Amino acid sequence: MRKYKILIVENDEDELFFMKESFNASGLFDIIGDVKNGNTLFEWLSDKSAQVMPDIILSDLNMPGKNGYDILSEIREKEDYARIPVVITSTSSIKSVMEKCIRMGASDYLVKPESFIDYSSYAEDLYNRCNLKILG
Amino acid sequence: MFTKWNLLLDSIADGILMLDKDGHMIYCNPMVTQITGYEEHELLNQSFSKLNDEVADAIKTEYALNMAFRTGRFAAEGWKSHKAQGRFWGQAILAPVFDDAQQFQGYSCVLRDNNEKKKEEISLRHSEERYRLMVEGVKDYSIFLLDTEGHIVTWNDGGKYIQGYSASEITGKHFSIFYTSDDLASKKPEMELRIARQTGMYQEEGWRVKKNGSVFWASIVLTALYNEHNVLIGFSKVTRDLSERQKNAESLRESEERYRSIVEQVSDYGIFMMDEKGRIVSWNEGAKRIKGYDAKEIIGKYFSIFYQEEDILNGKPAYELTVARAVGKYEEEGWRLRKDGERFWANIVITAIYNTSRNLIGFSKVTRDLTERKKTEQALKESYQSSRQLAEELTATNAELSAANQELEQFTSIVSHDLQEPVRTLKSFLQLMNMKLDQGQFQDLKTYLEKSIHAANRMKGLITNLLDYSQISKNELVKENIKITELIDYTLQNLKASIDASKAEITVAIDPATQCIDADRIQLVQLLQNLLSNALKYTDDKVPQITIRCKAENGYVKFQVTDNGIGIDHNDLNKVFDVFRRLHTVKDYPGTGMGLAIAKKVVERHQGRIWLESEPGKGTTFYFTIRES
Secondary structure, three states: OOOEEEEEEOOOHHHHHHHHHHHHHHOOEEEEEEEOOHHHHHHHHHOOOOOOOOOEEEEEOOOOOOOHHHHHHHHOOOOOOOOOOEEEEEOOOOHHHHHHHHHOOOOEEEEOOOOHHHHHHHHHHHHHHHHHHHHO | OHHHHHHHHHHOOOEEEEEOOOOEEEEEOHHHHHHHOOOHHHHOOOEHHHHEOOOOOHHHHHHHHHHHHHHOOEEEEEEEEEOOOEEEEEEEEEEEEEOOOOOEEEEEEEEEEOHHHHHHHHHHHHHHHHHHHHHHHOOOEEEEEEOOOOEEOOOOHHHHHHOOOOHHHHOOOEHHHHOOHHHHHOOHHHHHHHHHHHHOEEEEEEEEEOOOOOEEEEEEEEEEEEOOOOOEEEEEEEEEEOHHHHHHHHHHHHHHHHHHHHHHHOOOEEEEEEOOOOEEOOOOHHHHHHHOOOHHHHOOOEHHHHOOHHHHHOOHHHHHHHHHHHHOEEEEEEEEEOOOOOEEEEEEEEEEEEOOOOOEEEEEEEEEEOHHHHHHHHHHHHHHHHHHHHHHHHHHHHHHHHHHHHHHHHHHHHHHHHHHHHHHHHHHHHHHHHHHHHHOOOOOHHHHHHHHHHHHHHHHHHHHHHHHHHHHHHOOOOEEEEEHHHHHHHHHHHOHHHHHHHOOEEEEEEOOOOOEEEEEHHHHHHHHHHHHHHHHHOOOOOOOEEEEEEEEEOOEEEEEEEOOOOOOOHHHOOOOOOOOOOOOOOOOOOOOOOHHHHHHHHHHHOOOOEEEEEEOOOEEEEEEEEEEO
8 A cells, every 4th residue: 555745734733743643643644744834835845955755735724924825826836846736624614715725726625624533534535535636 | 077987887787898008907897807706906917818718828819909909899709717617608899999199008898708698509509409410310200391482401311211312412402392293283282381381280191202203101291380580481391101001000010919919928938028228118927927027017117127236236137238239139047036036047038129120129038937947957966966876875885895795704714714723722632632541641641731721722812802803893983082192101001011021122203293193092002002012022032123103194193113023025915914814823923813903903993094014034114094183
């Protein structure tokens, strides 16, 4: 079974903590980095020392600085990373928000789980979607 | 003897003067003083020319004396000098005086006052002139004088029009020239003169002949003229051409009658006639209805009676007639007065009326009362205005509502995200602790507990701020007069703890011209406090240097809060006022993301403006304006 290299964009350290805990426990993902917002994301990507590019970027939507929308519109203009799928994740389940993200080029949109306990099924769901996006 | 001569001279009713050889007055009787107004001593040894009207006309005087000397008598009438009245019409008769030895001694002069006689003569001449002109100017009647034999002596314009002769070709001819051959054969002209001579007058209607040979139906009056001695001096003859009249009289009368009755009965329009001076000569039912006057009280009055005082002072009535005369018609809408003094809005047309010989004989004036129509128009216009205003208000309200709606949508979306977040964190840590307890792992429990408490506090902070925000939007503003210095002092006092902790340097510079603002004190304190808190918070560990400036600008007080903090990226300038917008992570700069949203709301509710300038790494300046008291 293939492990996907994932880069997480999340400003809330608690949220990040829960994600990391769950993803590591699931054994489905290899977390290659975490950043606080779009600004630090693009810094991370352009950093020459980072030899490994992620298979997938999982990004929160509302963040100080460059938010999820900013990431979506900016990443399409960067030749080197334009192909990396960006999955947006947020607590919001408002349909117009989800549609906007897809329209702006998000590979998928996942509503954040109700609480920590549901993160294991969230990880599995994300993994299945990744299989569809990346393999097929 | 001497006394007798003196008595005679003193009592003569004419002025008597004695002049020396050179024409100097050496004697005058009392009558001279009465006639000329000059006292004896004012005249003696003065030249006789003093009494001439033209001052010291020595040449004329010398001529008169010369003539008297040569011919023995010289009489002249003319204007003489009067001391008080300036001049009088006088006659002076000069004669040379010789003594017994036939030696020339000077002149005698009789001075007579002919003033009254002259005045009569002048006025008579004027009145004769007037009559002559009047008669000559009459065009509808041929009026002329005949001598006793029937020869034409004078001629007028009417004669020129009716009989066709000019004065020069007809004067001196016998009046029988106007008669048909039949009348001449029967000696009708002689018969007419005879009757006029015997009875004083002869009149008839009959055929007469014009210069071009055509005949016309004439009405003639022949009157015998006698002088004061009752001697016949001639005849006057007045001739009128009735042919046109006779032909048209009947139909004209009928048609006039028809029009008159139509016009009189019209009641929607005031229709009346004026003579050429603007005096009312006819009046109809409509005029009575609109203006309130009866025919008998208004006829003969000037039409300016319908005008407001201001129009009369401006000479408007006369101006309107002038225009009508010049271009044929004058039309306008304007205020006019009814009999009771009430104004009405009138449409008026004044038309100049000419007779068949193109002479102006007066004006017609048609007046319509537009007051009702004007009122309706006004009402329509007002209702249109108010519905347009209503539509505009509705559009504005609609725009406001959709803006509010959009804001609300954004608000709920952000709130749902941000409020859920601490709840989720709290719940997650509780689940994690539960799991760890099950697994018998206790080492991290304390950390998880602290994080839970922190999340709960954050939640509380968010809710408090949301409440503040909604209060600002919802509550009525409690506006009062606030002194700017007090406002700033109070705010700084509130922030004393943070200011002291950060050792911030705060400079306040208030333009002395700015005094007070009209605002909600609580909200203004909150606004300033939020801006200052940010200035204290986003510092990158530098000692905060904050300057507060105030100055008056176009009826507003412009506030300015400048810091030396981390600054804001150019792309983020328009994001800072959004609800829950944090440009920085909570860990770096704690806060709820509500401070500037609240600040903006406060300024907007006070109809002010808020904006900022910033340079990353150097500092930020926030500006806002609040209306001055």
